[in-house]
Amino acid sequence: MRGLRKRYGDVDAVNGVDLDVRQGEVFALLGPNGAGKSTAVEILEGHRRRTAGEVSVLGADPARAGRDWRARIGIVPQTSAENPQLTVREMVRHFASYYPRPRDPDEVIEAVGLAEQAGRRVGRLSGGQRRRVDVALGIIGDPELLFLDEPTTGFDPDARRRFWELIQGLAHDGTTILLTTHYLDEAEALADRVGVIAAGRMLAVDTPARLGGRATATARVSWRDPDGPRHIDTASPTQVVAELSAKFGGEVPELAVTRPSLEDVYLEMIGAVR
Numbered sequence: 001m002r003g004l005r006k007r008y009g010d011v012d013a014v015n016g017v018d019l020d021v022r023q024g025e026v027f028a029l030l031g032p033n034g035a036g037k038s039t040a041v042e043i044l045e046g047h048r049r050r051t052a053g054e055v056s057v058l059g060a061d062p063a064r065a066g067r068d069w070r071a072r073i074g075i076v077p078q079t080s081a082e083n084p085q086l087t088v089r090e091m092v093r094h095f096a097s098y099y100p101r102p103r104d105p106d107e108v109i110e111a112v113g114l115a116e117q118a119g120r121r122v123g124r125l126s127g128g129q130r131r132r133v134d135v136a137l138g139i140i141g142d143p144e145l146l147f148l149d150e151p152t153t154g155f156d157p158d159a160r161r162r163f164w165e166l167i168q169g170l171a172h173d174g175t176t177i178l179l180t181t182h183y184l185d186e187a188e189a190l191a192d193r194v195g196v197i198a199a200g201r202m203l204a205v206d207t208p209a210r211l212g213g214r215a216t217a218t219a220r221v222s223w224r225d226p227d228g229p230r231h232i233d234t235a236s237p238t239q240v241v242a243e244l245s246a247k248f249g250g251e252v253p254e255l256a257v258t259r260p261s262l263e264d265v266y267l268e269m270i271g272a273v274r
């Protein structure tokens with residue numbers, strides 16, 4: 001996208017965003033509530049009209065692309081409209097019939113961890129289980145490009161880890177993935193690169209490890225002395241650890257070397273535009 005803008009009345013929801021997501025990449029869009037993430041993603045999906053700017057998705061303009069293009073993308077929207085009367089298996093099979101080359105419905109149900117619930121009506125599932133149905137419907141068409149809008153909201157920790165493995169598997173098989181998330185650990189686990197949006201503008205795009213200068217940021221070396229916990233902030237933690245090791249003659253009690261977390265740099269970044 002180049003110079004993407006979306007205006008609702010007098011609100012600039014997306015205010016001149018440039019972004020390239022590469023084929024085969026997992027890209028995470030981060031940003032506070034109301035930053036413009038869903039608006040941008042829905043424009044890319046062809047579900048929302050833009051006010052201005054250029055957009056190309058799999059070589060087509062989503063505002064004009066047709067059914068063939070639609071069959072090549074998969075969408076897990078933020079809120080879904082499932083039929084509560086259908087069973088999980090009926091629902092997934094039904095969606096499979098929309099696509100020219102769908103994946104096997106039972107395999108997809110298994111992959112999202114719903115094999116045991118396959119015969120249960122969607123309306124009887126828990127919130128997290130319904131979210132897994134959404135994910136199943138997003139991948140049933142075997143998309144080249146998958147959009148995931150806050151996919152793991154409501155997942156328990158085990159389901160989130162399993163979902164990550166599913167996404168890593170899809171990425172490994174070459175699916176390009178654009179996701180939005182409020183979970184920084186999710187972005188760190190999944191994304192090749194992240195983009196931080198606030199107030200409709202892209203503040204930074206980088207790998208999770210390098211965002212906001214994380215990789216070169218001052219490290220904190222902390223340990224326990226006989227008289228209590230100690231720490232030093234330093235640009236050369238290896239040297240500090242070597243000195244401590246010599247001083248203690250071996251193991252340094254409670255030794256840790258830490259750098260700012262992705263959440264630390266993210267919060268600092270969005271704090272600057274509040």
Ligand SMILES: Nc1ncnc2c1ncn2[C@@H]1O[C@H](COP(=O)(O)OP(=O)(O)OP(=O)(O)O)[C@@H](O)[C@H]1O
Binds near residue numbers: 011033
């Ligand atoms: N249909 C609409 N009509 C008017 N304003 C809208 C509409 N949809 C979104 N907005 C406004 O556009 C801005 C961006 O909203 P958007 O849903 O894109 O944010 P988001 O980053 O996805 O937020 P969240 O993390 O809460 O999902 C907000 O100020 C929102 O109130």
